[in-house]
Amino acid sequence: MTETRPAHAARLSRREALLFEAGVKLGGVFHQYLGTPVSPRTAGPLARSIAAAVGLQPFVRDVRVRVDPRRGSPTGRGRFAYRYLTPEMLDVMVELVDGPVSVEARLRHRPDLRYPLMSVERVGRPRRARRTRR
Amino acid sequence: MTETRPAHAARLSRREALLFEAGVKLGGVFHQYLGTPVSPRTAGPLARSIAAAVGLQPFVRDVRVRVDPRRGSPTGRGRFAYRYLTPEMLDVMVELVDGPVSVEARLRHRPDLRYPLMSVERVGRPRRARRTRR
Amino acid sequence: MTETRPAHAARLSRREALLFEAGVKLGGVFHQYLGTPVSPRTAGPLARSIAAAVGLQPFVRDVRVRVDPRRGSPTGRGRFAYRYLTPEMLDVMVELVDGPVSVEARLRHRPDLRYPLMSVERVGRPRRARRTRR
Amino acid sequence: MTETRPAHAARLSRREALLFEAGVKLGGVFHQYLGTPVSPRTAGPLARSIAAAVGLQPFVRDVRVRVDPRRGSPTGRGRFAYRYLTPEMLDVMVELVDGPVSVEARLRHRPDLRYPLMSVERVGRPRRARRTRR
Numbered sequence: 001m002t003e004t005r006p007a008h009a010a011r012l013s014r015r016e017a018l019l020f021e022a023g024v025k026l027g028g029v030f031h032q033y034l035g036t037p038v039s040p041r042t043a044g045p046l047a048r049s050i051a052a053a054v055g056l057q058p059f060v061r062d063v064r065v066r067v068d069p070r071r072g073s074p075t076g077r078g079r080f081a082y083r084y085l086t087p088e089m090l091d092v093m094v095e096l097v098d099g100p101v102s103v104e105a106r107l108r109h110r111p112d113l114r115y116p117l118m119s120v121e122r123v124g125r126p127r128r129a130r131r132t133r134r
Numbered sequence: 135m136t137e138t139r140p141a142h143a144a145r146l147s148r149r150e151a152l153l154f155e156a157g158v159k160l161g162g163v164f165h166q167y168l169g170t171p172v173s174p175r176t177a178g179p180l181a182r183s184i185a186a187a188v189g190l191q192p193f194v195r196d197v198r199v200r201v202d203p204r205r206g207s208p209t210g211r212g213r214f215a216y217r218y219l220t221p222e223m224l225d226v227m228v229e230l231v232d233g234p235v236s237v238e239a240r241l242r243h244r245p246d247l248r249y250p251l252m253s254v255e256r257v258g259r260p261r262r263a264r265r266t267r268r
Numbered sequence: 269m270t271e272t273r274p275a276h277a278a279r280l281s282r283r284e285a286l287l288f289e290a291g292v293k294l295g296g297v298f299h300q301y302l303g304t305p306v307s308p309r310t311a312g313p314l315a316r317s318i319a320a321a322v323g324l325q326p327f328v329r330d331v332r333v334r335v336d337p338r339r340g341s342p343t344g345r346g347r348f349a350y351r352y353l354t355p356e357m358l359d360v361m362v363e364l365v366d367g368p369v370s371v372e373a374r375l376r377h378r379p380d381l382r383y384p385l386m387s388v389e390r391v392g393r394p395r396r397a398r399r400t401r402r
Numbered sequence: 403m404t405e406t407r408p409a410h411a412a413r414l415s416r417r418e419a420l421l422f423e424a425g426v427k428l429g430g431v432f433h434q435y436l437g438t439p440v441s442p443r444t445a446g447p448l449a450r451s452i453a454a455a456v457g458l459q460p461f462v463r464d465v466r467v468r469v470d471p472r473r474g475s476p477t478g479r480g481r482f483a484y485r486y487l488t489p490e491m492l493d494v495m496v497e498l499v500d501g502p503v504s505v506e507a508r509l510r511h512r513p514d515l516r517y518p519l520m521s522v523e524r525v526g527r528p529r530r531a532r533r534t535r536r
Contacts, residue, residue, distance in 0.1 A: 008254040010238075012153070017254075019150050020239070023157025024252055032165035034352070035302035036434060042454040049451035052444040058481040076383040079460035084302070084355065084384075104144075105154070115344040116352075118158055120144040120151070168437035168486070170300060176320040183317035186310040192347040210517040213326040218436070218489065218518075249478040250486075276522040278506075280421070285522075287418050288507070291425020292520055299434035372412075373422070386426055388412040388419075 014101045015123060021059050022105040025094050026118040029054060029065075030107060036085040043067040046085070054094060061102070061126065062095040071109075087116035095127070102126040148235045149257060155193050156239040159228050160252040163188060163199075164241060170219040177201040180219070188228060195236070195260065196229040205243075221250035229261070236260040282369045283391060289327050290373040293362050294386040297322060297333075298375060304353040311335040314353070322362060329370070329394065330363040339377075355384035363395070370394040416503045417525060423461050424507040427496050428520040431456060431467075432509060438487040445469040448487070456496060463504070463528065464497040473511075489518035497529070504528040 008017060029050060038046055047065040054063045071088040075081045083089075092107040104122040109115070142151060163184060172180055181199040188197045205222040209215045217223075226241040238256040243249070276285060297318060306314055315333040322331045339356040343349045351357075360375040372390040377383070410419060431452060440448055449467040456465045473490040477483045485491075494509040506524040511517070 007251060010254040010257045012254055012257070016150060016153050019146070020153045020157040020252075020254055023154040023159075024161035025157075027158035027161030028165040030165075031162040031303050032438060033434075035299050035355075037455040037458040039458050042451070042458060045447070045451045045454050049444070049447045052447050053439040056439040056441055056444060056484045074382055076381045080381055080383040082458045086354070087303075087352065113344045113348055114342055115348040117141060118154075120142040120146055120154055123144045123146070123150075165437050166301075166304060169433050169489075171321040171324040173324050176317070176324060179313070179317045179320050183310070183313045186313050187305040190305040190307050190310060190350045208516055210515045214515055214517040216324045220488070221437075221486065247478045247482055248476055249482040275519060278522040278525045280522055280525070284418060284421050287414070287422045288425040288520075288522055291422040291427075292429035293425075295426035295429030296433040299430040299432075385409060386422075388410040388414055388422055391412045391414070 014098045015103070018059060018096050018098050018101055018103040019120065019123070021057075022094060022096050022103045022120065023118070025054055025057055025060065025063075025096070026092060026105055026107045028057075029090070029092050030087070030116060030118070033090075034085050034087065037082055038067060038069050038085050038089070039082045040069055043069050043089075050092070054092075059096040059098055060094060061097040062093075064093045066091040090116070093121070097126045100125060148232045149237070152193060152230045152232050152235055152237040153254065153257070155191075156228060156230050156237045156254065157252065159188055159191055159194065159197075159230070160226060160239055160241045162191075163224070163226050164221070164250060164252070167224075168219055168221065171216055172201060172203050172219050172223070173216045174203055177203050177223075184226070188226075193230040193232055194228060195231040196227075198227045200225040224250070227255070231260045234259060282366045283371070286327060286364045286366050286369055286371040287388065287391070289325075290362060290364050290371045290388065291386065293322055293325055293328065293331075293364070294360060294373055294375045296325075297358070297360050298355070298384060298386070301358075302353055302355065305350055306335060306337050306353050306357070307350045308337055311337050311357075318360070322360075327364040327366055328362060329365040330361075332361045334359040358384070361389070365394045368393060416500045417505070420461060420498050420500050420503055420505040421522065421525070423459075424496060424498050424505045424522065425520065427456055427459055427462065427465075427498070428494060428507055428509045430459075431492070431494050432489070432518060432520070435492075436487055436489065439484055440469060440471050440487050440491070441484045442471055445471050445491075452494070456494075461498040461500055462496060463499040464495075466495045468493040492518070495523070499528045502527060 047067045051065045072083045088109040181201045185199045206217045222243040244251045315335040319333045340351045356377040449469045453467045474485045490511040
């Protein structure tokens with residue numbers, strides 16, 4: 001830790017600061033990648049590059065990204081037979097850890113809510129050490 | 135409140151859930167708008183459209199956006215004499231409120247850290263009611 | 269014109285160079301703004317800020333942007349009752365002029381093609397001078 | 403070719419239509435990815451995912467993407483020691499082919515112009531068949 005000043009002017013517990021950071025990560029993924037051209041063949045590389053980018057950010061221990069283009073609307077034909085990334089295609093799980101505290105959050109389209117929900121799935125102790133380097 | 139199921143699988147206090155939501159908003163702004171062409175003349179409309187977009191999102195009571203293109207690198211000449219939005223130009227303050235709890239957070243480039251810092255500025259009771267409709 | 273070297277290594281007529289530039293503008297709009305939160309109330313400010321940004325770019329004489337959120341899928345309820353900008357909502361017309369040559373191009377979702385089509389609508393002499401400053 | 407109506411209302415030669423399409427591709431890359439977290443370790447996967455996305459688009463035969471994070475400004479320290487993608491880091495070459503016509507275009511930051519220049523490098527016959535599948 002090279003940082004000497006706390007990041008926040010408000011007094012926050014580690015747990016609270018991690019919750020804020022988890023929101024930053026998911027909000028960022030949602031707004032960075034929508035509109036990227038994607039097909040079943042490129043969904044894997046796209047998911048890996050999203051995971052790699054999120055994994056660079058502070059406190060991130062684990063990140064899992066799935067991109068499923070088939071969840072989008074029907075494609076056009078011929079040269080138009082591919083899709084652009086839409087929220088329904090995305091499923092992103094991120095775990096952030098700071099010392100003894102772990103926060104897991106998820107971005108996933110919820111058809112019942114007609115909304116790309118970002119939610120906190122778990123707050124607790126870290127799962128066993130595992131550093132995703134996808 | 136039309137929602138019947140809680141958004142989070144984890145048990146969170148209102149304060150904790152708002153901290154997560156505040157991160158979502160700032161992470162989203164950062165990753166949505168970078169690269170937008172901007173000049174001193176268009177900085178105002180751009181700032182207002184960012185504020186309007188953030189203001190639509192859940193729990194947002196107030197949002198203030200400043201875009202200062204002069205904080206970017208020198209521009210080119212002639213037809214190249216404009217800039218693209220970079221993190222140094224952005225200063226975004228957002229207040230989220232849920233019942234008696236208020237969270238204020240800010241995105242601002244910190245030259246001393248060489249980093250676009252997102253931080254929680256204040257957690258407490260809401261300031262007097264004010265609904266930004268910029 | 270302060271530029272002394274031609275922009276292109278290939279030999280291009282003005283008409284050809286403008287066609288390239290028109291593509292740059294429409295491709296940029298498509299990939300910059302998708303995912304922006306939008307509602308009927310904020311569609312106007314968003315459209316104006318897109319038009320202002322495009323209007324800064326080289327050769328652009330006129331730009332008209334319409335954002336129609338009602339063309340998106342149904343919204344969620346309560347706090348989820350807003351949308352994110354999708355291609356179906358966008359209709360962008362841009363005119364570029366270089367001396368005696370004018371190119372008009374358009375980005376518009378085509379339901380028959382299930383595709384956000386970018387197309388060249390007209391190449392010819394400039395329409396009467398008019399500099400959009402939206 | 404499953405398309406039955408021409409894409410453009412204006413009468414365009416193949417060469418002209420390809421020039422427009424080349425602009426669409428480069429404008430799109432510029433505005434989609436800026437702000438993505440990137441480090442020397444993730445620059446390769448990011449470049450490959452950009453190339454894969456561009457390669458899905460109509461008429462694209464070849465695409466080469468380099469991302470060089472070291473061209474960005476100095477990073478912060480500790481947990482802030484990574485960068486966000488900026489125009490200086492990008493070098494994108496794309497070749498589009500339609501029948502006997504090939505257009506090669508490039509996006510590259512030009513320090514002498516202080517500008518991320520998109521330019522047409524070559525128009526002519528296609529180079530030998532080669533379909534990039536990065």
